[in-house]
Amino acid sequence: VAVAMREIALTDTALHGKKGATEKNAPVTVYDTSGPYTDPNVTIDVKKGLSPLREKWIIDRADTEQLQQVSSSYGLERLNNEKLDAFRFEHLRKPRRAKSGANVSQMHYAKKGIITPEMEYIAIRENQRYDLLKEQLNGSYDMLAQQHAGHSFGANTPKNYITPEFVRQEVAAGRAIIPSNINHPESEPMIIGRNFLVKINANIGNSAVTSSIEEEVEKAVWACRWGADTIMDLSTGKNIHETREWIIRNSPVPIGTVPIYQALEKVNGKAEELTWELFRDTLIEQAEQGVDYFTIHAGVLLRYIPWTAKRVTGIVSRGGSIMAKWCLAHHKENFLYTHFEEICEIMKAYDVAFSLGDGLRPGSLADANDAAQFGELETLGELTKIAWKHDVQTMIEGPGHVPMHLIKENMEKQLKHCDEAPFYTLGPLTTDIAPGYDHITSAIGAAMIGWFGTAMLCYVTPKEHLGLPNKKDVKDGVITYKIAAHAADLAKGHPGAQYRDNALSKARFEFRWEDQFNLSLDPDTAREFHDETLPADGAKVAHFCSMCGPNFCSMKITQDVRQYAEDKGLQEADALQKGMEEKAKEFAEKGSQLYL
Ligand code: IRN
Ligand code: FE2
Numbered sequence: 001v002a003v004a005m006r007e008i009a010l011t012d013t014a015l016h017g018k019k020g021a022t023e024k025n026a027p028v029t030v031y032d033t034s035g036p037y038t039d040p041n042v043t044i045d046v047k048k049g050l051s052p053l054r055e056k057w058i059i060d061r062a063d064t065e066q067l068q069q070v071s072s073s074y075g076l077e078r079l080n081n082e083k084l085d086a087f088r089f090e091h092l093r094k095p096r097r098a099k100s101g102a103n104v105s106q107m108h109y110a111k112k113g114i115i116t117p118e119m120e121y122i123a124i125r126e127n128q129r130y131d132l133l134k135e136q137l138n139g140s141y142d143m144l145a146q147q148h149a150g151h152s153f154g155a156n157t158p159k160n161y162i163t164p165e166f167v168r169q170e171v172a173a174g175r176a177i178i179p180s181n182i183n184h185p186e187s188e189p190m191i192i193g194r195n196f197l198v199k200i201n202a203n204i205g206n207s208a209v210t211s212s213i214e215e216e217v218e219k220a221v222w223a224c225r226w227g228a229d230t231i232m233d234l235s236t237g238k239n240i241h242e243t244r245e246w247i248i249r250n251s252p253v254p255i256g257t258v259p260i261y262q263a264l265e266k267v268n269g270k271a272e273e274l275t276w277e278l279f280r281d282t283l284i285e286q287a288e289q290g291v292d293y294f295t296i297h298a299g300v301l302l303r304y305i306p307w308t309a310k311r312v313t314g315i316v317s318r319g320g321s322i323m324a325k326w327c328l329a330h331h332k333e334n335f336l337y338t339h340f341e342e343i344c345e346i347m348k349a350y351d352v353a354f355s356l357g358d359g360l361r362p363g364s365l366a367d368a369n370d371a372a373q374f375g376e377l378e379t380l381g382e383l384t385k386i387a388w389k390h391d392v393q394t395m396i397e398g399p400g401h402v403p404m405h406l407i408k409e410n411m412e413k414q415l416k417h418c419d420e421a422p423f424y425t426l427g428p429l430t431t432d433i434a435p436g437y438d439h440i441t442s443a444i445g446a447a448m449i450g451w452f453g454t455a456m457l458c459y460v461t462p463k464e465h466l467g468l469p470n471k472k473d474v475k476d477g478v479i480t481y482k483i484a485a486h487a488a489d490l491a492k493g494h495p496g497a498q499y500r501d502n503a504l505s506k507a508r509f510e511f512r513w514e515d516q517f518n519l520s521l522d523p524d525t526a527r528e529f530h531d532e533t534l535p536a537d538g539a540k541v542a543h544f545c546s547m548c549g550p551n552f553c554s555m556k557i558t559q560d561v562r563q564y565a566e567d568k569g570l571q572e573a574d575a576l577q578k579g580m581e582e583k584a585k586e587f588a589e590k591g592s593q594l595y596l
């Protein structure tokens with residue numbers, strides 16, 4: 001299998017004191033989510049979509065059949081009415097479904113002991129440069145790994161390479177999921193689980209108020225480009241079906257949705273008019289388009305709703321509030337809960353994964369860790385076991401707004417109640433006082449909970465609570481969450497996570513500015529900031545930047561000390577001592593004056 005990765009080429013290090021002599025720096029290979037979009041050799045036609053990389057694997061398994069028609073009545077109606085669907089059926093793939101009685105979920109294969117090509121792909125993808133890092137750290141890596149062994153990574157932490165068999169075991173145990181709808185063959189396999197790299201999700205989607213289909217597709221591509229591991233299409237306004245179609249056909253990463261949003265559109269926003277039948281039809285419609293995971297708010301039980309009455313911010317989840325409204329209007333149990341096993345039957349026919357929604361998550365610090373939130377979490381644990389009985393892959397959504405000292409309890413309770421199913425949290429935001437900066441208030445909580453074991457972090461943009469994010473907000477949210485996820489990977493001791501940090505630090509110390517930019521999460525901004533004060537080409541090799549200027553750069557001074565030592569054949573410590581003495585003498589001779 002050919003696996004997506006990015007190789008960052010580096011320049012050579014100039015060796016001091018040896019004119020013209022250089023030392024090679026090995027290129028750095030990093031995990032990459034951008035798909036073919038950043039490959040200069042590939043041209044993409046958004047109207048055609050990406051090539052279906054997984055299609056052959058799916059067909060070779062011989063447990064699916066191609067449909068001649070979409071199965072959902074809504075989809076059929078669209079097929080007749082909309083130009084786009086006509087286009088889809090002319091130019092794109094017809095949907096597939098499991099043959100009668102078959103279960104096509106990765107968990108099903110995993111439990112049967114089958115290693116799928118998706119699992120192989122993931123094993124290769126997840127292995128960062130463990131081998132090189134080990135060399136770089138000269139044995140101290142083993143110490144580091146030991147210190148971290150048994151931490152939140154748990155006893156299952158692979159001590160070195162991640163093998164396809166390890167991937168299979170984690171999926172079979174329910175500790176990880178591979179969102180991979182058979183109708184989204186364009187997606188590059190990835191895994192969500194706490195024994196793998198921490199992943200991030202970016203939400204996009206038009207609201208009733210703004211933005212077009214093209215804009216939303218562009219946002220999805222843009223989010224992947226900066227590192228989103230999955231995209232959730234939360235469109236609510238017009239053209240939900242079409243927007244989603246184009247996003248999926250162009251997405252190299254798994255797509256998630258909240259199907260109740262579209263169901264609500266179909267009843268013109270009247271929650272009380274929702275029915276199981278209409279919802280089921282919507283699930284099938286989206287499953288046949290290729291949605292890889294569904295947020296299902298099945299844990300919002302009738303008896304929990306009164307517990308939210310005294311909250312400062314009540315129910316803040318959109319899906320949660322829709323279901324609460326339905327339950328109260330009918331005074332009946334949540335139909336997502338009562339029909340849960342039927343939902344499982346649909347999920348396994350396409351391999352759609354559950355993201356069990358936290359409809360009662362706290363929307364303010366004051367409501368964190370309350371009875372409603374944890375009551376729902378217990379129900380999500382109960383539903384996880386039902387999903388697993390059907391071999392349906394499942395992750396659990398989590399908060400919300402939680403102050404730092406209450407974060408750990410969330411992770412502990414989730415692991416306990418949900419039998420280690422992957423946790424997928426929204427932040428959490430650690431304070432409520434910074435609208436406009438909630439990517440930061442939440443990245444603090446996200447880094448912490450990621451360290452404790454959360455498998456995927458749902459990004460929050462600077463526009464949270466204020467408006468629909470634009471392209472700039474999407475990028476800021478993604479980069480901010482890449483930082484949180486990577487910080488968690490480092491703290492968890494993920495094999496190889498620190499390789500890139502070390503390479504960047506070395507480039508920084510050696511004033512290889514271009515390498516420093518290219519190794520960074522956001523090279524454009526790093527370069528722009530640097531050039532703001534020192535735009536000249538020469539500054540890209542200069543041994544200082546405008547932060548401290550040429551005479552006060554600590555890195556330059558350290559290098560001078562090393563150079564001095566080398567010239568005089570001294571150890572670094574001795575050189576410091578000797579250098580100091582010389583400087584002191586020089587200083588005294590100049591009349592002890594400080595020139596600033
Ligand atoms: C993630 C964890 N908890 C909630 N989320 C995400 O929040 C969820 O996956 C979805 O993308 C978004 C909105 O969900 P509600 O408000 O409908 O619950
Ligand atoms: Fe909020």
